[in-house]
Each structure stands twice: as structure tokens, then as C-alpha cells.
Amino acid sequence: MRxxxxxxxxxxxxxxxxxxxxxxxxxxxxIELAEIPDWNCCGATAAHSTSHLLGVALAAxxxxxxxxxxxxxxxxxxxxxxxxxxxxxEMDQNSELWKRVxxxxxxxxxxxxxxxxxxxxxxxxxxxxxxxQVVRPxxxxxxxxxxxxxxxRPPAVTGFDDPEHPRTMDRLVRxxxxxxxxxxxxxxxxxxxxxxxNEPVALKLARDILEVASRAGADCLVCACxxxxxxxxxxxxxxxxxxxxxxxxxxxxxxxxxxxxxxxxERELGLDTLFVDPRPVxxxxx
Amino acid sequence: MRLNLTVAxxxxxxxxxxxxxxxxxxVADCYQCGKCTxxxxxxxxxxxxxxxxxxxxxxxLGDEILESKTIWLCSTCATxxxxxxxxxxxxxxxxxxxxxxxxxxRTKAGKGIAQFNEVFLDSVRxxxxxxxxxxxxxxxxxxxxxxxxxxxxxxxxxxxxLKVAVPKIxxxxxxxxxxxxxKRMEGGK
Numbered sequence: 001m002r003x004x005x006x007x008x009x010x011x012x013x014x015x016x017x018x019x020x021x022x023x024x025x026x027x028x029x030x031i032e033l034a035e036i037p038d039w040n041c042c043g044a045t046a047a048h049s050t051s052h053l054l055g056v057a058l059a060a061x062x063x064x065x066x067x068x069x070x071x072x073x074x075x076x077x078x079x080x081x082x083x084x085x086x087x088x089x090e091m092d093q094n095s096e097l098w099k100r101v102x103x104x105x106x107x108x109x110x111x112x113x114x115x116x117x118x119x120x121x122x123x124x125x126x127x128x129x130x131x132x133q134v135v136r137p138x139x140x141x142x143x144x145x146x147x148x149x150x151x152x153r154p155p156a157v158t159g160f161d162d163p164e165h166p167r168t169m170d171r172l173v174r175x176x177x178x179x180x181x182x183x184x185x186x187x188x189x190x191x192x193x194x195x196x197x198n199e200p201v202a203l204k205l206a207r208d209i210l211e212v213a214s215r216a217g218a219d220c221l222v223c224a225c226x227x228x229x230x231x232x233x234x235x236x237x238x239x240x241x242x243x244x245x246x247x248x249x250x251x252x253x254x255x256x257x258x259x260x261x262x263x264x265x266e267r268e269l270g271l272d273t274l275f276v277d278p279r280p281v282x283x284x285x286x
Numbered sequence: 287m288r289l290n291l292t293v294a295x296x297x298x299x300x301x302x303x304x305x306x307x308x309x310x311x312x313v314a315d316c317y318q319c320g321k322c323t324x325x326x327x328x329x330x331x332x333x334x335x336x337x338x339x340x341x342x343x344x345x346x347l348g349d350e351i352l353e354s355k356t357i358w359l360c361s362t363c364a365t366x367x368x369x370x371x372x373x374x375x376x377x378x379x380x381x382x383x384x385x386x387x388x389x390x391x392r393t394k395a396g397k398g399i400a401q402f403n404e405v406f407l408d409s410v411r412x413x414x415x416x417x418x419x420x421x422x423x424x425x426x427x428x429x430x431x432x433x434x435x436x437x438x439x440x441x442x443x444x445x446x447x448l449k450v451a452v453p454k455i456x457x458x459x460x461x462x463x464x465x466x467x468x469k470r471m472e473g474g475k
Contacts (some may be wrong), residue, residue, distance in 0.1 A: 009415045009453070010418065012453060013418050013442075013448065013449035014447045014448065016447055017447075019359075038456050039455070040415065041410045043407075043410065044406065045403070046402070046403035046404075046410075049385065049388075050384075050385055050388060050403055050407060051468055052308065052381060053468050054468050057467075057468065058464060061457075061464070076386065105463075135401035149363035150363075153363065153367070153368045154364045154367045160359075163368045186364075189361050189365070191328075191360075191361060192361045194361060196402055196422070197398045197401070197402035201328060205327055205328075214375055237437070267393070273447055274445075
């Protein structure tokens with residue numbers, strides 16, 4: 001299995017452990033990742049909030065480059081994934097828009113490629129193939145699977161899992177030998193970029209998510225988006241300061257958890273570089 | 287809320303026509319059930335509820351919307367879009383309202399967020415990528431909150447997660463062209 005790999009900007013910096021663990025897990029599962037040559041930023045919320053056309057055009061350059069590779073695109077970051085998926089869908093449905101974008105980017109976008117989130121690709125593998133790689137079942141670990149917004153919403157774009165009650169990540173966590181807890185905030189928003197631009201709002205949302213996960217008995221939370229991870233992990237100290245709470249819930253990427261079960265060591269997966277250290281919880285499993 | 291409906295009939299029609307054309311949404315479809323507001327995670331901070339934004343659009347009252355914090359607080363989580371029984375893509379509508387407010391220079395109600403978007407896009411235009419450290423520093427300079435998140439920056443740095451080098455792509459001229467072409471097509475800023 002071979003994919004065009006769109007890592008996105010964060011995976012080269014603050015979310016480097018998402019990149020590390022994605023590459024490790026994919027390598028083990030025989031999924032080959034060919035990074036899109038000279039890819040550019042998807043534009044994120046800043047672009048589509050400023051000009052719809054800009055949001056589509058920035059994403060479209062990447063689609064054109066992936067088209068030259070002739071492979072479907074695999075995207076770990078939930079936000080990048082959605083920008084590319086929206087651009088593809090809108091250009092498919094609107095030939096006027098498609099023509100404008102080709103004119104704007106100066107790149108012909110004719111080799112249409114599929115866009116898949118990493119979660120969708122891994123969840124699409126059969127259970128036996130995944131289970132065969134599990135050498136260290138994470139028995140006894142209670143995990144809250146946090147999907148956030150953009151992997152499953154809006155369903156007209158993502159066409160994947162259930163937008164209100166997704167289960168694919170839970171299945172992967174169970175295959176890794178851990179227990180996925182039942183909780184209500186799987187798809188609540190973390191506040192996204194407002195962590196930077198309007199922090200009080202993001203801290204309230206993060207507090208709610210972290211508290212609901214803790215109350216559900218979770219030892220840790222797993223996610224699939226750099227911005228979610230940063231709002232919930234790096235800003236957890238800010239949450240505690242703002243609300244007088246003493247939350248200490250490790251927030252990992254779901255690929256880090258899978259990687260552990262596949263037998264990679266903590267450093268290979270970047271588990272030593274999170275803010276709330278997940279290693280005590282993991283080591284307590286024995 | 288006091289509403290001046292005379293303004294609504296005079297200038298409102300043109301405003302709504304433009305918003306509908308740009309967003310591809312028909313505001314008359316909304317029957318005000320309030321499901322968008324019920325599911326929105328950010329209503330606690332909003333001055334207008336999401337369904338009220340649509341109601342004001344139906345009445346052609348653009349000013350109230352463009353001056354509201356709500357359009358900037360929307361984080362595009364698309365819970366509203368997913369649940370709307372009339373299939374209105376409210377998240378997309380909010381995008382259109384934000385870009386309309388921005389082109390009209392009316393970003394006061396969401397200043398910090400509009401400034402963040404500007405700094406972010408400036409990085410994309412210069413390098414083709416979002417350079418997180420540069421964005422953070424320039425945002426702090428622009429907003430005068432020099433030490434905002436300096437504890438996080440330090441934490442990321444110590445963990446080897448802060449990239450100091452600027453990640454410039456080869457096709458940066460192409461990115462500049464995209465920005466220029468769009469500016470030319472859409473006019474304004």
C-alpha cells in the first residue's frame with residue numbers, strides 16, 4: 001500500500017511526535033508514505049476565514065502535486081485533511097470553481113486523487129492484520145478517544161464514521177489491548193486556533209473535555225490533530241491555572257498508543273516530549 | 287434587541303444577496319428551530335446566537351452581524367452544519383461573514399482573531415508554510431502581549447518541538463502568485 005503523504009506544517013515542528021509515530025506505525029503495517037514534493041501549507045482556518053477562494057487554491061496546489069505522484073493522499077492532521085478534502089469536493093462539484101483555481105494556481109488539476117485521513121486508512125485495515133502487530137497489549141489502560149471536529153464533520157465532506165458517535169479510533173485502541181471508555185465529549189471542539197488568538201474560550205473548552213474524560217475514568221486521552229493535542233496537553237497547565245483544577249491527563253496521538261502496542265520504544269514515538277508525561281501511566285501497566 | 291427594519295428593507299437586500307451568492311446558502315430555508323445554537327460549543331462567549339445571525343440575515347440586517355463577536359468566535363467545528371435539518375451550511379455562512387467583515391475593514395469585534403489570521407497568512411505567503419515560532423512572535427508583537435505563551439514556547443523548545451529555521455518551499459513564487467491573483471479577482475485587500 002502506497003500513499004502520497006501530506007504531513008502539514010505542525011508535524012515538522014510542535015507536532016513532530018505525530019509525524020514520528022505515524023511513520024513508525026505505517027512502516028510496521030507495510031504502508032509506504034511518499035511525501036508530496038514541495039507541498040505548501042493547506043491555509044488552515046486563517047485562509048478559509050479570509051477568502052474562500054484562497055482556502056481552496058492553497059489546498060489545490062497540493063492536490064495537483066499529489067496528482068503528479070498518482071497516489072491517493074494520506075493526511076494525519078485532522079485540519080489539513082479537511083482543507084484538502086473540502087477543496088477536492090468543491091472543485092469536483094463546481095467546474096467554474098475548478099477553472100478559476102487552475103487559472104489562479106497555474107497548475108492543472110486533472111489527475112484527481114483521493115484524500116484520506118490517517119485514521120480512516122488505519123481503521124480500514126482488517127483486524128487480523130492489525131492484531132498481528134500487537135506485541136505489547138496495553139491491558140488495563142483506560143483510554144478516552146477524542147476525535148474532535150474535522151475528522152468526522154461535516155459528513156458530506158468526510159463521509160467517514162459517525163459524526164455524532166464515531167467509533168473507529170475506539171476499535172483501534174481495543175485492538176491495541178487497551179480499554180476505550182464511553183464518554184460524551186468525543187467530538188466537542190477544543191477551540192482550535194483560539195488557543196492562540198482568544199485563549200479564555202479555548203481554555204474553557206479544553207477544561208470541559210479533560211474533566212469529562214477524567215470523570216469517565218480515563219487514564220489518558222488520544223487524539224488525531226496537532227491543534228487539539230496542543231490545546232489539551234500544552235495548555236493543560238493554563239487550564240489548571242485559570243480554573244484552579246489539578247488535571248493531569250496525558251494526551252497522546254492515537255499513533256503513539258498504537259506504536260507502543262506494536263513494540264516501539266517511548267523515544268521512537270516521541271512519548272518523552274509531551275507536556276503531561278504519559279510514561280508513568282504506561283509504565284504502571286508493567 | 288432593538289432592530290431598525292427601515293434600514294433592513296433599504297440596504298439589506300443587496301447585502302443578503304451577496305452573502306448568499308458567496309456562501310452558496312439560502313437563508314430563507316431556515317425555520318429558526320435553534321438546533322445550531324443548541325449544539326454550538328462557543329455560545330457561552332457569543333453576543334448573538336447562531337440562529338439569531340441567520341434571522342438577522344433573513345431580515346437583511348447586516349450591520350448587527352458584522353459588528354458582532356459571534357462571527358469571529360465561530361471555530362468552524364461544523365456541529366451546526368452537521369445537524370441543521372434544513373441543510374444550511376452555517377459554518378460556511380460564518381466564513382463568508384468573516385471575510386465580508388474583513389474586506390469592509392470591520393474586524394473590531396474579533397480583532398485578536400483577525401490579527402492572528404493575518405500573521406498566519408503572511409507566513410504562508412512568505413515561505414509557503416506556517417512557521418509556528420515566527421507566527422507566535424509576530425502575533426505577540428502585533429497585539430502587544432509580548433510574553434503570551436512564552437512558557438509554552440520554552441516547553442516546546444526544551445522538548446525539541448520548536449522549529450527555529452524557516453521552512454521555505456521552492457515554489458514560494460507560486461504561492462505569492464496565488465495571493466496576487468486572488469487579490470486581483472476579489473479586489474480590495
